[in-house]
Amino acid sequence: METVVSGTRPTGVLHLGNYYGAVRNYVRMQEDPNYNGYFFIADFHSLTTHQQPDELGKLVKQTIAAYLASGLDPEKVTIYIQSHLPQIPELYLLMNMLAYKGELEKVATFKEKIRQHKENVNAGLLTYPVLMATDIIIHRAHKVPVGKDQEQHLEMTRNFAKRFNSRYEVDYFPEPTAFNYGEELVKVPGLDGSTKMSKSGTVNSAIFLDDSDDDIRRKIMRAKTDTGPTAENQERPQEIINLFDLMQIVSTEETYTSFDKAYNNCTIRYGDMKKQLAEDMIGYIAPIRKKLNELLVDEDHLSKVVLEGREKAWDSASKTLADVKNIMGLNYF
Ligand code: ADP
Ligand code: TRP
Numbered sequence: 001m002e003t004v005v006s007g008t009r010p011t012g013v014l015h016l017g018n019y020y021g022a023v024r025n026y027v028r029m030q031e032d033p034n035y036n037g038y039f040f041i042a043d044f045h046s047l048t049t050h051q052q053p054d055e056l057g058k059l060v061k062q063t064i065a066a067y068l069a070s071g072l073d074p075e076k077v078t079i080y081i082q083s084h085l086p087q088i089p090e091l092y093l094l095m096n097m098l099a100y101k102g103e104l105e106k107v108a109t110f111k112e113k114i115r116q117h118k119e120n121v122n123a124g125l126l127t128y129p130v131l132m133a134t135d136i137i138i139h140r141a142h143k144v145p146v147g148k149d150q151e152q153h154l155e156m157t158r159n160f161a162k163r164f165n166s167r168y169e170v171d172y173f174p175e176p177t178a179f180n181y182g183e184e185l186v187k188v189p190g191l192d193g194s195t196k197m198s199k200s201g202t203v204n205s206a207i208f209l210d211d212s213d214d215d216i217r218r219k220i221m222r223a224k225t226d227t228g229p230t231a232e233n234q235e236r237p238q239e240i241i242n243l244f245d246l247m248q249i250v251s252t253e254e255t256y257t258s259f260d261k262a263y264n265n266c267t268i269r270y271g272d273m274k275k276q277l278a279e280d281m282i283g284y285i286a287p288i289r290k291k292l293n294e295l296l297v298d299e300d301h302l303s304k305v306v307l308e309g310r311e312k313a314w315d316s317a318s319k320t321l322a323d324v325k326n327i328m329g330l331n332y333f
Helices: 016-030 053-070 087-096 101-105 108-116 128-137 148-167 213-221 238-250 253-264 270-296 299-328
Strands: 002-008 035-041 078-081 143-145 177-179
Touching: 002 016, 002 128, 016 035, 016 053, 016 143, 016 238, 016 270, 035 053, 035 299, 053 078, 053 270, 053 299, 078 299, 087 128, 087 299, 108 128, 108 148, 128 148, 143 148, 148 177, 213 270, 238 253, 238 270, 253 270
Parallel strands: 002 035, 002 143, 035 078, 143 177
Antiparallel strands: none
């Protein structure tokens, strides 16, 4: 049996990128008897960039509801909130002794965040990968379903795990790998020509799980396009590649192939392509939105799920922390 861990920051309603790149895989892994899954809300991580105490509770609830609406089942996996486990910050402190300032400063997401948040380059941002590694190794995980943007964080997690094993001459932590069912990790593009759909992108760039049918139509009809191909099999600009990538996710193979051919023989009409994409996107998102809206009003249920999850995650986290303290010699008296 392999252990699976993944988390999402509660920084907004989940979008298609989060769903298709990560959460959908959590759900598939939950159905596989070879995996024991832990899926959590990374609320500590959200504090590195989002410090709004009045908003946080709402965002956490939305994220739990999105997990459940996507099909995660608390009977089959453990769903919990990161800050409910004090073992995590304790292990994080110990892991910080194994992380080098130089390697943390080189992380691509850190460099990007300090560009975006020049006014608040806090130590939490620098040690973000250490906390993330802690989330993963606290359950001694083997596999971590995430999108492509998290690849480097997983590489660092493996480095920390290996470093711990070699420094203390033990074979304690497995080396966890980023996981996707396909060959490669996924990066869902935005509708504004950007290569990654994200919560913090431009207003119309992301399709959120709670978008109405009209929101979806409007955003897709406004998506960036060029003036169209003028020669057969012409190379596609990024915004057109993006539309095709989105179509590959939500439309049938026949639909995709017919527009692909139309592009290549210059008969494509972007208006038709977008209309089709919008209807297929609605078919994909609407059932999740419906469940999400039902779940959001049932706060008692959400709270029951995470309080039960806390108990299950607690046992696993306590065991790892106790082992680590023993290995490190923190076991006198
Ligand atoms: P965001 O990047 O939108 O702030 P998070 O950082 O909370 O979202 O990411 C949660 C999960 O969703 C991670 O596993 C991340 O890799 C994945 N993810 C986020 N955006 C995308 C995307 N555009 N394509 C694929 N996966 C993504
Ligand atoms: N860093 C991840 C993101 O931005 C969220 C995250 C925190 C995470 N801890 C994790 C993902 C542990 C997987 C495993 O998406």
